[in-house]
Amino acid sequence: SQELEQSPQSLIVQEGKNLTINCTSSKTLYGLYWYKQKYGEGLIFLMMLQKGGEEKSHEKITAKLDEKKQQSSLHITASQPSHAGIYLCGADRSSNTGKLIFGQGTTLQVKP
């Protein structure tokens, strides 16, 4: 079974539309990280959430971690072509070594 499940697997939206990507864990998370990856390239850090109920925003991207710390959502407002890419959630499961496990990724296409 998947340790971190992302949904949807892929998403195509019209430019200007809002969208949400979800990341669900079967276990409590000690830290949840959102990264963006362009195909064949490195991971770009977006946001880190550690406290239940925490919400962070940067430009048009907002991420939340639910109270139970088992689900996170990434919301993009008024999407632009520059938002296109693969969004990955990564989780710290309290190994005390910083080990992250990752979801399978959500591929976002934004049509102009």
Added chain:
Amino acid sequence: EPEVTQTPSHQVTQMGQEVILRCVPISNHLYFYWYRQILGQKVEFLVSFYNNEISEKSEIFDDQFSVERPDGSNFTLKIRSTKLEDSAMYFCASSGDRRSQPQHFGDGTRLSIL
């Protein structure tokens, strides 16, 4: 903005050969990591390294793999005798703290084993 740099960007090697992937972490970071991503699959943890020791390693990180911080700036991943299934993108990451600060990733080295 400081960044993690990895070299080479692409490495092609014959099966059975040794390969060394190099990384320069962000200068004031203390925690170092290697991950890999086989084409079309998830990013997988390989190893974490702190204070010149391996903190944790995954099942993938068997005796064929080793890591080293030979000087104050480089962090290397060595695969002693490469196999076809080692073909993947290898990412180096570093962080200033394992909990309160995020890991920053390099652009990766694409390793192709022939």
